[in-house]
Amino acid sequence: MDLIESFFGVINDLTWGWALVPFLIIFGLFFTIVTGFVQFTFFGRMFRVLKGKNDSSGKGGISGREALLLSVGGRVGGGNIAGVAVAITLGGPGAVFWMWAVALVGMATSLVECSLAQLYKRKENGQMRGGPARTIIYGLGQDYKWLASVYAVCLIASFAIGFNAFQGNTVAGAAQDSLGIDRMWSAIGLAVITGLIVYGGIKRIAKVADVIVPIMALAYLGMALLVILMNITEIPTVLMSIVSNAFGLEEVVGGGMGAALAQGLRRGLFSNEAGLGSAPNVAATADVPHPVSQGITQSLSVFIDTIVICSCTAFIILLGDVYVPGAEGIDGVVLTQQSLVSHVGNWAQYFLTGAILLFSISSIMYNYYLGENALTFMSKNKVSVHILRLFVIGMVFLGAVAPAATSVFFFSDPLMGVLAIVNLLALMMLFPTITRLLKDYKQQLKDGADEPVFDPAKFSDLNIDVEAWTKK
Incomplete structure (x- = not known):
């Protein structure tokens, strides 16, 4: 066992511990610049999916909104509650600024990877399938099947197996600490809920996400807004602290700007997953008129995850008096929980337990589907x-x-690093294709189209499943 742990430790050092985080940032900046800052130019179009019905019945896919909410449900999890607290504890308030920064560049990366997944999606046994593995084999050719297989194996091991065990552990721990519920009862309840969901297929998973994700996101956002209104006069001070600490003008933890930068970038990437290739597996199942349409929608998912939800946690912590810069002891979910209690009272710990339950259920659904x-x-x-x-x-x-x-499940994080490397390699090799796809989308907008429509005939030289784009 020690030998196996050492092996995965080396993989972790060669990915997350070495240069992967800077590479993800550099790639995100590259995609931002060469695509013409798509996350800003298309920002207004991102919200169209929230009001659209987009019925996909009978086509084997799900609606664009369902795909958005399912990916938001997967991205939003323990990292938004516990991860942000860890980032602030180790990196100071400035870590929040760098989380925002990595989300903004990650929006472009997500648009690129999800648009490609849409382009190369397949209709298999009546269901839409897609994602980096299929993008690699149909976009790059059979010679790269080994690379696609490496990606698929790592995705199953890290998300479907490892991260789902972590989600179960998080819910049971929170329920035991705040409600006194024995872990066995939590385990049985979670197993039953998981069984009901996973045996319903992608459509049931999407329908469940369509209900619980808005509830959990709006409830958590509402709680954060309540805390902000209660401390409205302190907002300018907190924002100044975030910016000052981010650029080393104010040092509240050891390492100063370096600690803030490292923690903010790492936690931001772990939370929004941009560049890992996980969200494209869901994005590919959506029934949309053009591949870039879903890419734009998935950019919104990154925005909601980090700019909105992670910021909620940050303000709950920084506006309270529980967090003491540089002090050791309270961190993680306990820091978030105690900070919320300090604002609104003891009942908040039960609210947070409920939020963690909903966050975890949505993550389990998402993680399972990635594995399937x-x-x-x-x-x-x-x-x-x-x-x-x-x-x-x-x-x-x-x-x-x-x-x-x-x-x-010590192998989860190292394998997630392998996912990122494989995905980034594929994105760079297929960059001419995404450039061509974006050009088609922008040209239709320039010609006056309200919603661009994908025509497979224009891309007949590519290995595209025409049936997946044939309207019923």
Whole structure:
């Protein structure tokens, strides 16, 4: 076991511990510049999906809004509550500024990767499938099937297995600490909920996300707004502290600007997942008129995750008196929980437990679907999907019932680093294609189209599934 842990430790050092974070930022800046700052020029169009119905019944896909909410539900999780608290504890208030910065460049990366996933999506057994593995094999050719397989295996291991165990552990721990509920009962409840969801397929997963994600996001946003209104006179001071600490003008933790920069960038990337290729698996299933339409929508997902939800946690902490810069002791979800209690009273700990439950359920749905999508790329045997479903239910149960069980899944973060490397390589190799796709979208807008429509005939030289783009 020590040898295996050492092996994955080396992978972690060569990815997250070495140069991957700077590479993700550089790639994000590159995509931002060469696409003409798409995250800003298309910002107003991002919100169209929220009011559109976009019925996709009978087409094997889900609506653009459902794809957005499912990806938001996956991105929004423990990292938005506990991760932000850790970033502030280790990097000071300035870490929040760099989380905002990485989200802005990540919006362009997400648009690129999700647009490509849409372009190369396939209709398989009546369902829409897509994502980096399929983008690689259909965009780059069969010679790169090994690379696509590496991506698929890492996606199953890290998200469907490892991260789902962590989600079960987070919910059970919060329920035990605030409500006194034994871990076994939490484990049973989560296993039943997970089973009901995963056996419903992508449409049921999307329908559940369409209900619980707005509830959890709006409830958490409402709580943050209440805290902000209660402390409205302190907002200018907090904003000044965030900016000053971000640029080293004010040092509140060891490491100053370096600590703020490192923690903000790392936690921001872990939270919004831009560049990892995870969200494109969901984005590809959406029924939209043009691939770039869903790319724009997924940029909004990054914005909601970091600029909105993570900022809520940051203000709850920084406007309270629980957080003491440079002090050791309270961090993670406990810091967020105690900060919220200091603002509105003891009942807030129950509210946060409920929020964590909803966040975790949405993440479990998302993580499972990523695993299923990767598995269907590797195997067409339906039995393998049932095995994965049972395995995921078991992992959620195991993570919830045993406090130390998730320490076994030390491979999750290193494999997520491998996902990022493979995905970034594919994006760069396919950049001429995304440039061509964006040009088509922009030209239609310039010609007066209210909503550009994709014509497969214009891209007949590419390996595109025409059936996936044929209207019913």
